[in-house]
Amino acid sequence: MKPKILIVEDEPAIADTIQYALETDGFDAICLSSGAPVVDLLQKEAIALIILDIGLPDINGLELCKQIRKDHTLPIIFLTARADEIDRVVGLEIGGDDYVTKPFSPRELTARVKAVLRRTRTASPTSMGASVFQIDQSRRLIQYFGETLDLSRYEYRILKTFIRRPGHIYSRDKLMEMVWEEPEASMDRTVDAHIKNIRAKLKALQPEIEAIITHRGRGYALKEDL
Numbered sequence: 001m002k003p004k005i006l007i008v009e010d011e012p013a014i015a016d017t018i019q020y021a022l023e024t025d026g027f028d029a030i031c032l033s034s035g036a037p038v039v040d041l042l043q044k045e046a047i048a049l050i051i052l053d054i055g056l057p058d059i060n061g062l063e064l065c066k067q068i069r070k071d072h073t074l075p076i077i078f079l080t081a082r083a084d085e086i087d088r089v090v091g092l093e094i095g096g097d098d099y100v101t102k103p104f105s106p107r108e109l110t111a112r113v114k115a116v117l118r119r120t121r122t123a124s125p126t127s128m129g130a131s132v133f134q135i136d137q138s139r140r141l142i143q144y145f146g147e148t149l150d151l152s153r154y155e156y157r158i159l160k161t162f163i164r165r166p167g168h169i170y171s172r173d174k175l176m177e178m179v180w181e182e183p184e185a186s187m188d189r190t191v192d193a194h195i196k197n198i199r200a201k202l203k204a205l206q207p208e209i210e211a212i213i214t215h216r217g218r219g220y221a222l223k224e225d226l
Contacts, residue, residue, distance in 0.1 A: 003048035004028045005113060008038055008064075009079065010057050014102070018051060021106035022113065035059040042072055049113055054080040054091070062094055069095040070157055072137060073164040074118045077112060079104075094178060095164070102127035120222055132226045133163045147205050154179055155198050158191075162212065162222035195220055 005022050009015040019029040019091040028047065032038060033089040035056045037224045047072075049069070054061035065076055075097040079088060088099050097116045100109055114223070140156055142149050151159065155181040161170065170178075195212060202211045213221050 002026060002028045003117065004030065004049045006033060006038070006041070006045070006047045007031045007048060008050060008056065010034060010055075011053075011182070014053075017106050018109060021110050025114075026217045027113070028108075033057075035061070035064040038064060039067055039071075042074075043067065047074055050076045051109070052076050052078055052096075053111070054082075054087070056077055062091060065091075065095055066178055069161065069164075071140075073135065073160060075116045077109075077116060092224075093174065097159075112174045121191075124184060133159075136164065144202055144205050149201050149205075151198070151201065152194075154194050155201075158194055159198055162220070166226070167224035169215050169219045169221045171214045173221060174219065208212060 005027050007015050008135060013033045019031055022029045024071060036058055048226050052065065054060045072082065076095065077088045077100060078091045078096045079087060079102060081102045091099050092099060096097055098112050100112060102119055129201050132145060142151060142159055143180050161178055209226065211223055211226060213223055
């Protein structure tokens with residue numbers, strides 16, 4: 001079965017070029033010219049990767065990425081007309097897997113798609129046959145060593161964020177920004193309380209494993225070598 005790639009790009013010529021390059025290289029491709037339909041489409045289609053333009057007409061691509069990351073862990077490659085280093089860092093920090101600046105070679109982009117898919121399939125604990133964590137996105141469930149965790153909505157979102165990037169340190173502010181619908185209405189200690197609850201539920205199943213590491217003054221991360 002061919003991997004299905006979602007292209008979210010409002011310039012038809014660019015979208016058509018990307019679609020042709022991907023389909024020539026053995027992928028299926030779906031094109032959207034705006035961000036509004038993306039979240040609903042992800043509930044219906046088995047998308048392997050998203051190519052996401054930051055400069056969409058209806059929503060900033062970075063904001064859309066935050067929405068996607070609340071419920072989905074699939075890899076995202078950003079497209080942008082700006083080569084600004086700050087943009088690049090922000091894009092990757094909120095959950096992007098790679099970053100391509102316009103103009104670009106379609107062949108280079110398809111190579112990036114292949115590289116990201118290889119990396120995420122190899123490195124992600126959710127894709128390994130005997131993995132520590134298994135995510136059932138349709139039912140919003142996470143299993144830990146084969147046991148289903150009883151998680152609240154925000155505990156599920158936080159843990160899924162950690163699972164996607166083991167070893168990556170997330171500050172309280174970053175977790176609030178990525179997980180909560182209204183981060184400005186939440187407090188730093190709310191994140192701490194949810195992390196404490198997640199740790200307790202993980203330890204109840206595997207008492208000897210410290211799965212979530214605190215990096216003082218920086219934030220939290222999932223242990224890389226579970």
